[in-house]
Amino acid sequence: MKLLNALVFLVAFLSINASELSSLNWINSYETGVDSSKTGGQPIFIYFSGQCAVCGKLEREALSSPMIVERLRDFICYQATEGKDASLFIDFKVKAVPTIVMVRPEAGEPTKIVGFIEPRDLLRMMKKFKKIVIKNYY
Numbered sequence: 001m002k003l004l005n006a007l008v009f010l011v012a013f014l015s016i017n018a019s020e021l022s023s024l025n026w027i028n029s030y031e032t033g034v035d036s037s038k039t040g041g042q043p044i045f046i047y048f049s050g051q052c053a054v055c056g057k058l059e060r061e062a063l064s065s066p067m068i069v070e071r072l073r074d075f076i077c078y079q080a081t082e083g084k085d086a087s088l089f090i091d092f093k094v095k096a097v098p099t100i101v102m103v104r105p106e107a108g109e110p111t112k113i114v115g116f117i118e119p120r121d122l123l124r125m126m127k128k129f130k131k132i133v134i135k136n137y138y
Helices: 002-022 030-040 053-063 066-072 086-091 119-137
Strands: 044-049 076-081 099-103 111-114
Touching: 030 044, 030 076, 044 053, 044 086, 053 066, 053 119, 066 119, 099 119, 111 119
Parallel strands: 044 076
Antiparallel strands: 044 099, 099 111
């Protein structure tokens, strides 16, 4: 019975986290994100993903974390996949998935994170990136 209760809790927890992530406004094309970034001033958060266990772990544990979802609302979010976004993989020199790139098209070098990252560390990197963007842009 304890095992059944634990499984029910785990499924409910994962469902809540997945719905948190899907509640974000993910854009359909990188070009749209660049246009929106230039007009609205928000940086772009690009999640380069594939069909791998580490990508799934990053989505479940970091990208679905309520504190990350809340911070992602400050970004224009785009998910790039290996098949459909090959040119972006080349442009940002992405050699492995998962990779996260935070970029402001006209404000210098992007911040790149390769592999899994704990939610608290990702949050710290996102805050640091926003401070750099604000300092260099405004």
